[in-house]
Amino acid sequence: MSSHIHELWNDLGLPEEYPELDPEAILSRVEAALEQEEAASAPPEGPRQNSMKKKMKWAVLLAATLALTTGAALAAAYQMGVLDLFFTRGDASVVEPYVQDTIKSVENEDYRLTADSMLYDGQNVFVVLTVEGLNQQAIDDLMSNRAFAEAHREPWGEDMVSRLLESGSTGPDGISYDLRTHSGSMGIHDLPNPSGTSRSWQIDIQFGEYVGPLEEPLNVWLAFMGRDYAVRLPMDSVVEPIRVTPDLEVISNEFLGLRGRLKELILTPVSYSYELERLGDWSSYADSITDLGVATDLFYLKMKDGSILTLAQLGDVDHQFEQVVDLTQVDSIVFDQWEFPVDGSPAREAELDPRLRPFLMDPPSPVYDLEGLRLGHLSLRQLCERLGAEYRWDEDSQTATARYRGVTITATAGSSTILVDGQPIEATYYSTKTDENGDEMYLPNPAVPVPDGCDLLVGHHLLEDAWNIWCLGCWSHDVSPEGFQFDAWLIIP
Structure with a gap:
């Protein structure tokens, strides 16, 4: 089974030769993007917390960096449309009729801004944006990032200008959107430059609630072009969603005991949303065990062919x-202990394999790298027992073989090369280093499995990708001299 990056790689239809790319510049831009997200969320000092959104965007950024710095084989990624970039699992053809790829460009004397393709599902906007310099000075300013940097001078000051010139980032105000009737949030990721005169990004905008089709277009613009030169994204065409209005009490988080009354649940082919009226005391949502909060939404899709899709399998962010998701193939939606048939039949108690529900798993003995960093290793044997997966141990070769959801992993003690359905994959983790300028760099390191009796302690990142599960470390605050204690693994199948 190939990773998502390998699947994209194989589907690109790349030419035999690729343009030269500057690995240091790419790494710098990735680091800048990470810094922007970290600044926006202002996490506390201490072990990195596993916010689900940050975790997934971190993976996207690092995967892009690695692909770009190993031969530039993704240099043609700008040719990919919005479906290829945002939806990396399964068949996306059911939403192809709703992709807009003939949106009118806007330009001034220096730049042309184009929305190459976009998809809107009633709450989320996914768009690929490209800007092209139209004269030599504009090209120089765009490719050196001076265009974005100078646009930040007045509101942010000289320090921000210097940082953006060095990093190549678009900055906090580089790309903006405006929809007067609804608020939301925006994520921005660099794409490889389409040419020596242009730059591209993939952008997702998420409104605070499902709003459906809108007559008013969404305006998106660049700081150095100004709002008068915004591309206007049409918002009047969406796939008809599945709606259920149960008005039933549910458990929103079984670990923290959070209850609510589920008023409405909306499923589109690419997202879901719901209205939940909170009941009782929700103060434990900010519990001392930081990551139990992400175990909300006991949400599953039962399909007409009898299969069940979990949020981890859907890649929920x-x-x-x-x-x-092909909505015509959905039979029912499961939320907590209730099952809601999409044909309007009354809700019923859900019959669901308990092994599909999130669970806590004790951490193994700590595994450290040479510099004393605690690694994200977990017990493969214990994980398989809890998931109901196959597990075999060969004492002579110190090799573990595990199979889950039709995917086989073979790992050997002391080797970071893991076989996934027979294909060698290098298991890695990322550490932070400080360069001579005092700037942090994110570097890959081999994640070597460690034997523990007839068990193997393995890094969690590869398991997540191969088996479509989430493995999140839970930390307690202020219970040790260091201020944090690793309590458990939270596994979300």
């Missing part, structure tokens, strides 16, 4: 999927 803040209610946005990586896999497109």
